[in-house]
Amino acid sequence: MQQHIPVALERCIALLTPAIVRATNPIVIDATLGMGGHSKALLETFPNxxxxxxxxxKGAIEIATKNLNEVIDRVVIVHAVYDEISEVLEGMGISEVEGILFDLGVSSMQLDTADRGFAYSQEAPLDMRMDQSQGLSAQEILDTYSRNDLVRVIRNFGEEKFATRIVDNIIEARESGTLKSTKDLAELVKRSIPAATRRTGGNPAKRTFQALRIEVNQELEVLSRAIPQAIKAIAIGGRLVVMSYQSLEDKIVKSEFTKATASHTPLGLPMDLPNSAASYQLVIRGSESATASEINQNARAQSMRLRAIERVAA
Ligand SMILES: C[S@@+](CC[C@H](N)C(=O)[O-])C[C@H]1O[C@@H](n2cnc3c(N)ncnc32)[C@H](O)[C@@H]1O
Incomplete structure (x- = not known):
């Protein structure tokens, strides 16, 4: 089993520190608790x-609850999708928070638990739901979606050039009852890709698995709704830090940050008019990657893109 190492831990703490230390009773939202790695380090660094x-x-919450045992009196864990941030804060009577952290995607626990169906390298049912209590599994999507919808999912969310060939084979396999496991799907994708392409760029199933996972969990829609809520929820001087692991997520974060930091002053004026300067500023110009030494120790950090924004006015 792969050891869980929180990605860019020190950098995330450093980015959130100015927002946390300026408040007497600071609150941070960890939108993606996972095994609690980032939360634990933050709670240990800031005793208040x-x-x-x-x-x-629910499986992640169970593990995190154990890992956070010593600091659990300072954590409220909510079993919810992170596009419910506004609703949950309202329910708690909290109008703003000092910091919000998103560490997107699947956790090493989810990838390592074979029967969750996230890993193309392990034999398992095609599930891929992060919340196993609701929604369609990958198997149900593969069995019921139209040819066009499957092509759209695999092409758009997997950025897969050979989506139509893969989907033709999916339709054939589902009709003959031979698409029942992660291994069946991984092998089907492999034989759908021309031999010359197969020799480059890692396991060809990676893109199709990513696409199905995104569709199963509605990841991009949820993120598009969540980032504006998070931007709104930070106090003046508060910060939002987001780590993405694939370009489709990063694109959403970048575009919401660009909108929030744009001045409303009409183009051509030499300075911002009163009340039209942006209420947010980028903390990092563009995005940051993990350092080479971190990537050496933690392969998951390789595709990470980090972005951060601060609220500077009401
Ligand atoms: C990469 S892991 C987080 C790891 C965590 N930072 C740590 O150090 O242990 C991402 C976690 O976010 C959860 N997650 C992903 N999308 C979510 C969503 N839309 N709403 C709530 N949780 C989500 C996953 O279930 C997973 O446990």
């Missing part, structure tokens, strides 16, 4: 910090 943590995976 309280965290509201979200995860849609």
């Amino acid at each position: 910090l309280k965290i509201i943590a979200f995860d849609r995976d």
Whole structure:
């Protein structure tokens, strides 16, 4: 089993520190609790910090609750999807928080638990739901979606050039009852890809698995709704830090940050008019990657893109 190492841990703490230390009773939202790696380090660093943590995976919450044992009195864990941030805060009577952290995607626990169906390298049912209590599994999507919808999912969310060939084979296999496991799907994708392409760029199933996971969990729609809520929820001087692991997520974060930091002053004026300067500023110009030494120790950090924004006015 792969050891869980929180990605860019020190950098995330450093980015959130100015927002946390300026408040007497700071609150941070960990939108993606996972195994609680980032939350634990934040709570240990700031003895007066309280965290509201979200995860849609009950298994993750169970593990995090154990890992956070010593600091659990300062954590409220919510089993919810992170596009419910506004609703949950309202329910708690909290109008703003000092910091919010998103560490997107699947956790090493989810990838390592074979029967969750996230890993193309392990034999398992095609599930891929982060919240196993609701929604369609990958198997149900593969069995019921139209040819066009499957092509759209695999092409758009997997950025897969050979989506139509893969989907033709999926339709054939589902009709003959031979598409029942992660292994069946991984082998089907492999034989759908031309031999010359197969020799480059890692396991060809990776893109199709990513696409199905995104569709199963509605990841991009949920993120598009969540980032504006998070931007709105930070106090003046508060910060939002987001780590993405694939370009489709990063694109959403970048575009919401660009909107929030744009001045409303009409183009051509030499300075911002009163009340039209942006209420948010980028903390990092563009995005940051993990350092080479971190990537050496933690392969998951390789595709990470980090972005951060601060609220500077009401
Ligand atoms: C990469 S892991 C987080 C790891 C965590 N930072 C740590 O150090 O242990 C991402 C977690 O976010 C959860 N998650 C992903 N999308 C979510 C969503 N839309 N709402 C709530 N939780 C989500 C996953 O279930 C997973 O446990």
